[in-house]
Amino acid sequence: MNIFLTGANGQVGFELERQLSLLGHVLAPKRQELDLSDAEAVETWLKSNRPELIVNAAAYTAVDKAESEPTLAQRLNVELPAQLAAYCADHQIPLVHYSSDYVYPGDGEQYWQESSEPRPLSVYGQTKLEGDRAIEASGCRHLIFRTSWIYSARGNNFMKTMLRLGREREALSVVADQIGAPTPARLIAQVTSLALEQQLSSGIYHLAPRGETSWCGFAREIFRLAASHGEQLAISPEMVDAIPTANYPTPAARPLNSRLALEKLERELERKLPEWQPQLALTLKEHLVGSS
Numbered sequence: 001m002n003i004f005l006t007g008a009n010g011q012v013g014f015e016l017e018r019q020l021s022l023l024g025h026v027l028a029p030k031r032q033e034l035d036l037s038d039a040e041a042v043e044t045w046l047k048s049n050r051p052e053l054i055v056n057a058a059a060y061t062a063v064d065k066a067e068s069e070p071t072l073a074q075r076l077n078v079e080l081p082a083q084l085a086a087y088c089a090d091h092q093i094p095l096v097h098y099s100s101d102y103v104y105p106g107d108g109e110q111y112w113q114e115s116s117e118p119r120p121l122s123v124y125g126q127t128k129l130e131g132d133r134a135i136e137a138s139g140c141r142h143l144i145f146r147t148s149w150i151y152s153a154r155g156n157n158f159m160k161t162m163l164r165l166g167r168e169r170e171a172l173s174v175v176a177d178q179i180g181a182p183t184p185a186r187l188i189a190q191v192t193s194l195a196l197e198q199q200l201s202s203g204i205y206h207l208a209p210r211g212e213t214s215w216c217g218f219a220r221e222i223f224r225l226a227a228s229h230g231e232q233l234a235i236s237p238e239m240v241d242a243i244p245t246a247n248y249p250t251p252a253a254r255p256l257n258s259r260l261a262l263e264k265l266e267r268e269l270e271r272k273l274p275e276w277q278p279q280l281a282l283t284l285k286e287h288l289v290g291s292s
Contacts, residue, residue: 001023001024001025001052001053002024002025002027002049002050002051002052002053003020003023003024003025003026003027003051003052003053003054003055004027004046004049004051004053004054004055005017005020005026005027005028005055005057006028006036006054006055006056006057006058006080006084007056007057007058007059008028008029008030008057009030009031010057010058010059010061010155011150011151011152011154011155011157011185012057012098012150012152012185012188012189013028013057013058014152014154014155014185015152015185015186015188015189015190016055016057016188016189016192018189019189019190019192019193020055020189020192020193022193023053023193023196023197024052024053027049027051029045036058036076036080037072037075037076039075039079039080039083042080042083042084043083046087050091051093052093053093053094053095053096053196054084054087054088054093054094054095054096055095055096055192056080056081056084056095056096056097056098057098058076058080059076059077059098059128060072060073060075060076060077060124060127061124062124063102063122063124063250063252063254064250064251064252066122066123066124066127066252067122067123067251067252068251070123070127073123073124073127074127074130077124077127077128077130077131078127078130078131078134080131081097081131081132081134081135082131082134082135082138084097085097085134085135085138085140085142086138086140088138088140088141088142089138089139089140092141093140093141094140094141094142094143094196095135095140095141095142095143096142096143096145096192096195096196097131097132097135097142097143097144097145098144098145098146098147098188099128099129099131099132099144099145099146099147099204100124100125100128100146100147100148101146101147101148101149101180101255101258101260102120102121102122102124102125102128102255103118103120103125103128103129103132103146104116104118104119104120104255104257104258105118105119105120105121105255106121106253106254106255106256106257106258107255107256107257108257109179109257109259110257110259111259111260111261112206112257112258112259112260112261113261113264114146114203114204114205114206114261114264121252121253121254121255122252122253123252124252125255132144132146132204136204141202142202142203143192143195143196143200143202143203143205144203144204144205145188145191145192145204145205145206145207146204146205146206146207146260147183147188147206147207147208147260148180148181148182148183148208148258148260149180149181149182149183149208149218149258150183150184150185150188151182151183151184151185151283152184152185152186152283153186153283153284153286153287153290154287158182158215158218158219159182159218159222159280159283159284159287160287162218162219162222162223163222163226163231163287165235166222166223166226166231166233166234166235167231167232167233167234168234169234169235170234170235170239171235171239171240171241172219172235172239172240172241173240173241173242173243173247174214174215174216174219174240174241174242174243175214175215175216175242175243175244175245175247175248176214176215176216176217176242176243176244177214177244177245177256178214178215178245178254178255178256178258179212179213179214179256179257179258179259180208180212180213180257180258180259180260181208181209181210181211181212181213181258181259181260181276182209182213182218182276182279182280183207183208183209183276183279184209184279184280184282184283186279186282186283186286187207187209187273187274187279188207191207191265191269191273194269195265195268195269198268198269200268200269201268203264205264205265205268206260206261206262206264206265207260207262207265207273208260208262208273208276209273209274209275209276209279210262210272210273210274210275210276211275211276211277212259212276213276214242216240216241216242216243218280219240220237220238220240221237221277221280222280222284223235223236223237223240224237225280225281225284226284226288229284229285229288231288
């Protein structure tokens with residue numbers, strides 16, 4: 001089976017390329033080989049390679065820049081998924097796509113259900129929602145995974161930024177009133193592979209670890225685990241100061257509540273998703289071993 005994977009250079013894409021290779025032949029063109037912002041180039045590539053499964057891990061993820069670059073965000077987050085979905089519908093093949101907690105309004109303390117009413121706060125969130133809806137409207141077989149707070153042992157992400165700052169600084173201030181579940185790219189890839197093997201029903205699913213924390217809590221756990229692995233840090237977990245989002249203004253509004261209900265996916269997979277803390281421990285160890 002030929003599998004077309006977009007976004008292989010990204011955190012999720014890197015892990016997906018490894019996992020999907022167990023299911024078939026992964027076609028993962030790099031940016032210089034295929035410009036995903038060029039609709040004609042994408043159409044030509046699809047006609048030439050005739051994939052039997054498309055996994056779309058590409059996205060415009062610069063949340064703040066999307067406020068000033070809405071056209072590019074629209075192309076990658078809406079038009080590209082719609083184009084891939086139309087191809088999948090025409091050729092009767094499945095599409096896997098990744099969405100975001102940013103489609104929800106981020107208020108309250110409830111866990112968002114897949115059926116919760118979306119109300120994005122930003123251009124990024126709005127384009128991700130429009131991409132989801134375009135896929136649903138296409139009629140193709142699809143799995144849309146809405147996830148949150150992605151990080152990995154590679155690429156640029158919160159975990160690696162905290163490790164760098166923790167080696168340099170004795171104190172940090174980190175937002176404490178945004179609540180969610182840090183999600184490793186490895187888990188996203190593993191669940192994707194399992195979902196494809198089990199042939200889950202078409203639809204939207206939340207994909208994240210169990211449990212919840214704040215960015216401040218995430219940072220403190222990173223430093224606690226790093227110290228337990230013998231990392232030489234200038235900072236200790238208790239020197240991470242909790243601050244409100246209002247003290248850290250950004251061009252795009254962030255949801256305060258990114259809690260995602262996981263029961264639908266767990267029911268379909270017939271298994272529980274893991275807690276976020278041991279997933280962080282695994283990812284941090286992978287990064288430290290790989291960089292040593």
